[in-house]
Amino acid sequence: MAEKTLSNKNNLIVLYEDNHIIVVNKRAGDIVQGDKTGDQPLSEVVKDYIKEKYNKPGNVYLGVVHRLDRPTTGVVMFSKTSKALPRLNKLFSEKSAKKTYWAIVKNTPQQPQATLVHWLIKNPKNNKSTAYSKEKNQSKKAILHYKLLKQLDNYYLLEIELETGRHHQIRVQLASIGCPIKGDLKYGFDRSNKDASISLHARELRFTHPVSNNEIHVIAPLPDDPIWNACLD
Template identity: 35%
Template sequence: MTAIHLQVQANSERFDRYLSQELTDLSRSRIQQLIEQGNVQLNGQVCTSKKINLKIGDRITLEIPEAQPLELQAEDIPLDILYEDEQLLILNKPAGLVVHPAPGHPDGTLVNALLAHCPNLPGIGGVQRPGIVHRLDKDTTGAIAIAKTDLAYQHLQAQLQAKTARREYLGVVYGAPKTESGTIDLPIGRHPQDRKKMAVIAPEQGGKLAVTHWRIQERLGNYTLIHFQLETGRTHQIRVHSSKIGHPIVGDPLYGSGRSVGVNLPGQALHAWRLKLQHPITENLIAVTAPIPPTFTTLLEVLRRRVAIS
């Protein structure tokens, strides 16, 4: 990773404009991407806002990650297919499977598996993440849609942006919410100190609109099974929002309480349960439900037994 250090010599209107003027070897879009990904620090703090104004004396550190290889290898990894036709594929992703290659996970990802399953996929939606229109965290299980054509990719992206695609999750959280349902409307951005995490961040600091609707499915003593519906799709959105209101997802290694629930979980107890979208060609509604994984079911059974004998 290459680090570049700058000190502002004159007031500037926009962060990205200043950097593009100073770093002529990088395009403005590349600079904006580095800012959004949390690779730029302003006065020692990660800054993900490209529009922030700079002042004389401000110190900037920009880190450029090593280039990732563009050649992705097809790998024969089993896929749990929930729906498939010529345009799209909907899978039930297991825990532990990374969606697309990234530093630390160059292979063994869902993308590598897709390249083996769909030979015509490369070039759809970008080199490193072909066909991926939305993602699931490594240890989040459940339904994920893959575009198999350019038309499907554009159509599915438009549905996500227009909020007409419906993504429903089930999650077990610590504690017992006082109300039966609610909406969490708090902007999310890169954590100012820990780049592996997201956090509730004010819009002027780079936080982006994030809205999560929730309702209680089942009360389980000091735990609760909650149905979540995403209105937006920010990274770690449900996990960050749940933690922020004091009810983190059980088993969450980043945002959880660290308490053991007595069940061996592969990660956070969060499952992308149901996905509803419009077919890109026929425009028919497709509704797919991903079976709840065994570890999630075991967790619910254990918690129900505890409630029954308490």
């Protein structure tokens, strides 16, 4: 299992790094790749870290392999070489990389463990997806598996594994069964978290290294928050 290291610059937490790959623990509010806001993306923070650590002249290569929603925390992997990027993209497109998420939700699900199947339609105008129980025109099938890990004082901790990767999939599917994620105003939670995060964390990533073929297992520490801390008690 990979050990974490802390880069003082921008409080970047590096969970795993080698010649081809770097995996970091994304903070709430960070955007993975540049967008219309103009805010500095996490990809640029990682480039700065690599440039400084290895004293690299000129531009630093970094490939974005996958993304997390801005209010979400946890594991994000980047490619440090053009050789590794297409192989990593293939891992994710073929679902060979196994991602596990933790979510703190408002209500207990009817079943402690289940598979959810919905058809999602994304509305780009409000950047929101809607879940339907039956297929509709232009909808995309969404499948996830969840299990209840722990009952907290006022919330419930779920572990989620995705079978598909759709826009806001975990958020909208859990909301559709009456379990909105803590802090997620967009999908039905009644109040925001203080730091504007939602309590959804990309907890683990398991994959076969695209160059060495070693099995890599990365765990992202939880945000430093009393409710998240209670999940480990």
